[in-house]
Structures are given as structure tokens and as C-alpha cells.
Amino acid sequence: MIERISGKRRTWCGFMKAFCYISLALVTLLTGFMILYVLFRGLPHITGQLLLTVPSMLRNTIGILPDILNTVYIVIATLIIVLPIGVGAAIYLNEYASNRKVVEMIEFAAETLSGIPSIIYGLVGMLVFCQFFSLGTSLLAGALTLVIMNLPTIMRTTQESLKTVPESYREGAFALGAGKWRVIRTVVLPTCINGIITGCILAIGRILSESAALLFTAGFAHNLNGFIKGMSSAGATLTVALYVYASERGEFDIAFAIAAILMILTVIINLLTTYMGRLMKRRNGQ
Amino acid sequence: MNLRQYLAAKDYKDNPGRLAEDIIHLVFLVLGLVAVGSVLVITVYLVVSGLPAILKIGPVEFLFGTRWASTAAEPEFGILPFILTSIYGTAGAIIIGVPIGFFAAVYLAKMAPGKVRKVMELCIGVLAGIPSVVYGLVGMTILVPGIRILFGVPDGATLFAAIIVLAVMILPSVINVSLTALQAVPREYEEASLALGATSTETYFRVSVPAAKSGIFTAIVLGIGRAIGEAMAIMMVAGNVANMPSLFTSVRFLTTAVASEMSYSSGLQREALFSIALVLFLFIMLINAVLNVLKTGGKSR
Numbered sequence: 001m002i003e004r005i006s007g008k009r010r011t012w013c014g015f016m017k018a019f020c021y022i023s024l025a026l027v028t029l030l031t032g033f034m035i036l037y038v039l040f041r042g043l044p045h046i047t048g049q050l051l052l053t054v055p056s057m058l059r060n061t062i063g064i065l066p067d068i069l070n071t072v073y074i075v076i077a078t079l080i081i082v083l084p085i086g087v088g089a090a091i092y093l094n095e096y097a098s099n100r101k102v103v104e105m106i107e108f109a110a111e112t113l114s115g116i117p118s119i120i121y122g123l124v125g126m127l128v129f130c131q132f133f134s135l136g137t138s139l140l141a142g143a144l145t146l147v148i149m150n151l152p153t154i155m156r157t158t159q160e161s162l163k164t165v166p167e168s169y170r171e172g173a174f175a176l177g178a179g180k181w182r183v184i185r186t187v188v189l190p191t192c193i194n195g196i197i198t199g200c201i202l203a204i205g206r207i208l209s210e211s212a213a214l215l216f217t218a219g220f221a222h223n224l225n226g227f228i229k230g231m232s233s234a235g236a237t238l239t240v241a242l243y244v245y246a247s248e249r250g251e252f253d254i255a256f257a258i259a260a261i262l263m264i265l266t267v268i269i270n271l272l273t274t275y276m277g278r279l280m281k282r283r284n285g286q
Numbered sequence: 287m288n289l290r291q292y293l294a295a296k297d298y299k300d301n302p303g304r305l306a307e308d309i310i311h312l313v314f315l316v317l318g319l320v321a322v323g324s325v326l327v328i329t330v331y332l333v334v335s336g337l338p339a340i341l342k343i344g345p346v347e348f349l350f351g352t353r354w355a356s357t358a359a360e361p362e363f364g365i366l367p368f369i370l371t372s373i374y375g376t377a378g379a380i381i382i383g384v385p386i387g388f389f390a391a392v393y394l395a396k397m398a399p400g401k402v403r404k405v406m407e408l409c410i411g412v413l414a415g416i417p418s419v420v421y422g423l424v425g426m427t428i429l430v431p432g433i434r435i436l437f438g439v440p441d442g443a444t445l446f447a448a449i450i451v452l453a454v455m456i457l458p459s460v461i462n463v464s465l466t467a468l469q470a471v472p473r474e475y476e477e478a479s480l481a482l483g484a485t486s487t488e489t490y491f492r493v494s495v496p497a498a499k500s501g502i503f504t505a506i507v508l509g510i511g512r513a514i515g516e517a518m519a520i521m522m523v524a525g526n527v528a529n530m531p532s533l534f535t536s537v538r539f540l541t542t543a544v545a546s547e548m549s550y551s552s553g554l555q556r557e558a559l560f561s562i563a564l565v566l567f568l569f570i571m572l573i574n575a576v577l578n579v580l581k582t583g584g585k586s587r
Contacts, residue, residue: 005485009485009488012488013485013487013488016389016487016490016491017397017487019385019389020389020390020392020393020397021393022389023385023386023387023388023389023390023393024389024390024393024394024398024406026386026390027386027387027390027406027409027410027413027457027461028405028406028409030413030454030457031409031410031412031413032409034412034413034416034420034424035412037424037428038420038423038424041427084317085317085320088313088314088317088318089314089317089318089320089321091314091317092314092315092317092318093318095314096311096314096315097315097318102315102318105322106318106319106321106322108578109321109322109324109325110321111574111577111578112325112571112574113321113324113325115511115515115570115573115574115577116328116515116567116570117514117515117516117517117541117566117570118515118517119515119517119541119544119545119563119566120328120332120515120563120566120567120570121328122545123332123544123548123560123563124327124328124331124332127331127335128327128331148324148328151320151321151324152321155321179303179306179307180307180310180311181306181307181310205415208417209415209416209417209418209419209420210417211417211418211419211518212418212517212518212541212545215518215545215549216548216549239417239419240419242417242419242420242423243419243422243518243522246419246422246423246426246522247422247426247521247522252423252427255423256423259419259420259423259424262416262417262420263416263420266412266415266416266417267412269415270408270411270412270415271408273411274407274408274411
């Protein structure tokens with residue numbers, strides 16, 4: 001067969017295939033390089049002292065414990081607020097809404113939100129939460145900004161998994177005399193819990209990697225606080241700390257150590273989402 | 287129908303269950319409208335805080351002025367350098383990133399063995415998940431010195447460095463969206479082409495790719511949106527000086543213009559920063575509109 005194809009066609013095919021392989025090799029090499037380079041430069045600098053202490057002017061040491069805690073606080077706070085809103089919105093779209101116009105409006109809004117760059121979230125978050133609601137530069141203001149940023153993600157993943165809940169489950173429950181809310185609470189939501197968890201993992205990934213939106217809303221202090229005090233005071237998350245140490249203080253070793261931590265978390269988050277995806281696929285296949 | 291009639295029709299007194307159900311319905315409606323409210327608040331705040339400075343400075347001087355000297359004794363607020371930098375930077379990222387992403391997506395969708403595809407999906411996921419400051423950090427320590435040595439320029443923190451970082455950062459979304467579109471091409475199209483004697487490579491590029499055209503355009507537009515909105519990574523590698531853009535000068539993007547001066551700005555300078563954000567927002571809205579047209583166009587076909 002191959003012999004009968006003209007030379008011109010064969011070269012064209014060869015070139016196209018070559019481009020494919022080159023592109024794929026580039027993407028793979030790039031990913032491998034990013035991971036290995038960051039780990040190689042960062043891992044040697046991850047020490048107990050770095051992880052478990054606060055920055056000290058006196059001893060001239062840098063510790064990132066406050067940044068780690070701030071990150072944990074902001075993740076928890078954001079998820080606590082965004083989950084009810086996002087899941088609720090998805091439930092409304094999938095279970096309650098009967099007016100197409102309203103559905104289209106909400107979906108359009110969610111899409112618009114997911115396209116807005118984080119720097120704009122940072123600015124508007126600063127104007128609305130820090131100034132208008134006078135929360136000041138605080139983790140809470142940062143968390144609220146992140147809530148709006150992550151709302152589309154939670155809505156979309158929840159909605160996708162709501163769509164996979166078979167209609168017969170709902171009908172069965174209705175037939176037994178359950179009200180709509182009872183059906184949602186006891187039948188629909190438990191069936192789509194995997195989708196909600198996937199949404200949470202994706203949101204955690206986005207929160208971990210966010211910097212521009214937090215710079216103006218949560219600030220960049222490195223104080224060690226408890227959860228409640230921490231929420232009302234300014235604080236840097238790991239990514240913001242990375243930026244400050246690299247760009248403004250020239251502490252590249254510390255920056256790479258933080259980058260290595262973030263890189264490991266990124267890989268873990270990706271493995272988790274892949275695993276959740278497979279889990280859902282397998283269950284839906286049954 | 288007024289409220290009293292409505293309540294009478296609903297007969298809540300005898301049906302407390304119905305009242306509870308309706309309240310829950312209302313609660314979910316409100317939760318659904320949070321997204322709509324957020325979009326409105328963002329738009330209103332940006333317009334209200336961004337317009338005054340544009341009017342004060344004069345729209346033409348603001349948009350087409352070539353000098354930005356916000357802290358000078360006689361401040362000048364021309365954002366043409368930022369607009370052009372953002373456009374050039376995005377265009378450069380698209381020119382470099384899209385072909386790589388496109389060919390990788392075709393390979394992954396059509397030719398890759400299952401194992402390769404699984405590994406690559408993880409790779410792309412990781413690439414998409416890496417925080418932008420980490421890209422910035424790696425760019426700062428490798429790309430910037432690399433460009434300085436390779437091209438013999440005094441400072442490697444240039445538009446070129448930013449373009450490369452942006453090209454890498456848009457790769458995952460370009461690949462993922464094109465991949466989905468290519469996978470959705472009906473198998474029959476390809477089988478028909480193969481049966482007519484086309485080779486498999488010809489089939490993928492002359493049949494599958496045109497069939498997935500709107501999805502691939504969506505991927506490119508999405509990439510444009512990503513590139514134009516990115517701030518932190520390019521702030522770390524682009525040098526951050528308000529020059530008119532050229533490949534090997536230090537430049538400032540719309541996003542980095544906002545980010546770099548926000549923390550110490552005041553008065554008209556601060557207002558002008560919000561105006562820059564408004565211009566950026568308009569760009570994003572334009573891109574969103576194009577995405578919507580692509581999506582509805584893809585559906586109606």
C-alpha cells in the first residue's frame with residue numbers, strides 16, 4: 001500500500017508525524033525539567049528549621065511555618081464558604097431551575113467568572129472586601145476573594161456529577177413520597193459526593209497556586225497566629241511568600257524550597273484528581 | 287396576582303411541608319444567583335473606579351499616550367506601551383505555544399498508545415497546576431540569565447522571556463481543549479477517509495482537524511485569555527519598565543502595570559491603575575464574547 005503513495009504525500013505525512021513527536025517530546029521534557037529542576041534546587045533547602053520556625057531578625061533565619069499555616073487557614077476558610085454556595089448553585093441549576101433564561105444567565109455568569117484574571121479579582125476583592133466591608137488586608141478578605149474565583153469550579157464539577165445521577169433514583173424516591181429537598185439530601189447528594197470532592201481538590205489546587213489575587217487582599221505578613229486571629233490579620237500564603245522571597249528579597253534558596261513544596265503538592269493533587277476521575281468513571285460504568 | 291392571593295393559592299397554613307420546600311427552593315435560587323451578583327459587582331466596581339481617571343486624563347491621551355510616568359513631578363499616564371506589550375506578548379505566546387500544543391493534542395488524541403496518553407495526561411495536569419510564581423521563579427533563574435548570555439543583551443528580563451513563560455503556561459489549556467474536541471470527532475468520518483485511501487496521518491490532519499475546528503479555535507482563544515490575564519509569572523521575568531515593546535527590551539504588561547504600582551499608589555495614579563484594570567477587563571470580555579460565539583457556532587453545526 002505505502003509504495004503507491006506519491007513521494008509528496010509521503011513527505012507531508014512524515015513531516016506532520018515528526019511535528020507531532022517533537023511537540024510531544026517538548027511537552028514531556030518541559031514537564032520533567034520543571035519538576036526535577038525545582039526539586040533539585042529546592043529539596044536540599046527544606047530543613048526542619050525552615051518548616052517549623054518563624055522568620056527571625058535576631059538570628060537572621062527564615063522559617064515558613066506562618067506561611068504554611070496561613071495557607072491551611074485560607075484553604076479551610078475558602079472551602080467552608082464556597083462549598084455551600086457552589087454546591088447549592090449547582091443543585092439549583094440541575095434540580096430546581098425551570099426557567100431557561102435564569103439557567104442561561106447563571107451559567108453565563110459562571111463562565112465569565114472563570115475567565116476573569118486573578119489580578120482583577122485581587123483589585124475588586126481589595127475594593128469590596130478590604131475597603132467596602134472594611135475587613136482590611138486580612139486572610140478573611142483573601143478567602144472571600146478566592147471564594148468567588150473558585151465558585152465556577154465547584155459549580156461545574158458538582159453539576160457534572162449531578163447530571164450522572166440516574167433519573168430513576170429520583171423517581172424512585174419521589175414515588176416513595178419523599179419531598180424534593182429530602183430526595184436531594186438523601187439520594188442525589190450522596191450519589192454525587194465524588195464530584196464534589198473532585199471539585200474541592202481542584203479548588204485546593206487553585207488556592208495553593210494563587211498569588212496575584214492574594215497579594216492585595218491578604219497581604220504578606222509572616223506572623224504566627226491561631227485560626228481566628230489569623231483570619232482577621234494579614235498573612236502570606238506559600239505562593240505569596242515565594243514571590244516576596246524571590247522578587248523582593250533575593251532569597252532564592254528559600255523560594256526554591258517553597259517551590260519544591262508547592263511542586264510536590266501539585267503532583268499529589270493531580271494524582272488525586274486522576275484517581276477520583278477513574279473512580280467516578282468506573283462507578284458510572286457499572 | 288398580589289402576595290396575599292399568591293399565599294392563599296399556595297395554602298401554606300395547611301401545608302407546612304410545602305412552605306419548607308418553597309423556602310428551600312428560594313435558598314437554592316439565591317445561591318445560584320451569587321455568581322451573577324459577583325459578575326455584576328466586579329463589572330460595576332471596575333467601571334466606577336476606572337472611568338474617572340480615564341475622563342480626567344482624557345481617553346485619547348490615556349489609551350494612546352506613549353509615556354507612563356506616574357510618579358514624575360508632572361505625571362503622564364499613557365498606557366499604549368502596556369496595551370501593545372500585552373498584545374505582542376500574547377501574540378508571541380500564541381505563535382510559539384499553539385503549534386506545539388496543537389501537534390501534541392493531535393498525537394495524544396489519535397496516535398498515542400494508552401500508556402503514553404495516561405502519562406501525558408498527568409504531565410499536562412501538573413503543568414497546568416504549577417503555580418505561576420514557580421514559573422516566574424524558574425524563568426528568573428534560567429531564562430533571564432540564559433537570554434542575557436545567548437543574545438548578548440545587557441539584561442535578560444525582556445519581552446522575549448515573558449513570551450516563552452506565557453507560551454509554556456498556555457500549553458495545558460490549548461492541549462486539553464483541542465484534545466477534547468479531537469476526541470469528539472465521529473469515528474465514521476475517519477473511517478470513511480481511510481476507506482478512500484488516505485493514510486492515517488492524512489486522515490487526522492485533513493479530516494479530524496477540520497472537523498474539530500471550532501474546538502481548536504476555542505483552545506486558541508482560551509490561550510489568549512490566559513496569556514493576557516497572567517500577572518505574577520511575567521512580572522518576575524519581564525523586567526517591569528514601561529518601555530514601548532520590542533523583543534529584547536524590558537517591558538510592562540497591563541497586568542503587571544497594575545500589580546507593580548498598586549501597593550504604593552495614591553491619588554490619580556491609583557485611579558489610573560484601576561483604569562488599566564478596566565481596559566484589561568474589556569479585553570477579557572471581548573475574548574469571552576468570542577468564546578461564546580465559537581461555542582454557539584459549534585453547537586448549531
